[in-house]
Amino acid sequence: MKQSSAKQYAFSDAEYEELRRIIEQSVGIALASGKRDLVYGRVSRRVRALGLSSFAEYLARLRKGDQAELEELVNAMTTNVTQFFRESHHFDYLRETFLPEMVQRHQRDRVIRIWSAGCSSGEEPYSIAVVMAEFLDAHPGWRAEIWATDVDGAILRQAEEGVYPMESLKDVSQERLRRFFLRGKGVNEGKVRVGKSLREIVQFQRVNLIQPWRIRQSFDAVFCRNVIIYFDRAHKKQVVEGFADHLAPKGHLFLGHSESLHGLTDRYQLIGKTIYRRRD
């Protein structure tokens, strides 16, 4: 049995395999063999936090069906890197093409619905909300609804709070800062909080993309960027085809810069840089 050297806990091949399996089955994240050190680093923190003395004890706990710990493991294993207006061409497309098309199409209910799936700490849905709020200034009587979901409960709580270091908004214009964000004072100096007008548009919820979704409405667009990149092929396909089922006719899917539907499904047509439209 191979064991890592110079580490506080023994970590066998079999234990690594079992953790990989549990993570893949719970959230679809496919860990390559090169991720062993990453898994050791993140899981050993959980072993320590629980006061256990080995990975074997930790796995025994998961095998007994400890759901709360499974959630902690998922939170520990997700990669939450994100930023405001990341991949800015998507936001230009929203403003210049997508939203004008929507107001042509939705004459009846006048609500534009967007799902940010895998929203991490909230920068993505709040960026969408900024663009929608600005656009709707010129379209009174219209409403925007953004549903922002993630499997990581801890990061979702941060997203809901909507508090960010000032530094994370360095590329956001002064005008947007003034209109949509509140500057912290006293102990919150150097931080900003997302203002009410954006918070009212965005609704957060914990959703695991690889488990069945309970959704009744359809969306005009889904942003699922830099999420399926971590999934194996079967889960990628399951998730993007699920989006197609929940998109309105001609609904759009925005993927991350290194993600593609090529060879995965024929339910979409590529219409821009990592922008897809559902085939009707």
Ligand SMILES: C[S@@+](CC[C@H](N)C(=O)[O-])C[C@H]1O[C@@H](n2cnc3c(N)ncnc32)[C@H](O)[C@@H]1O
């Ligand atoms: C790298 S972040 C991307 C954030 C944002 N979409 C962006 O592009 O900046 C990936 C997010 O996907 C979430 N995620 C991973 N597996 C998931 C799953 N099975 N269901 C829902 N969210 C998941 C992670 O928790 C993480 O917050």
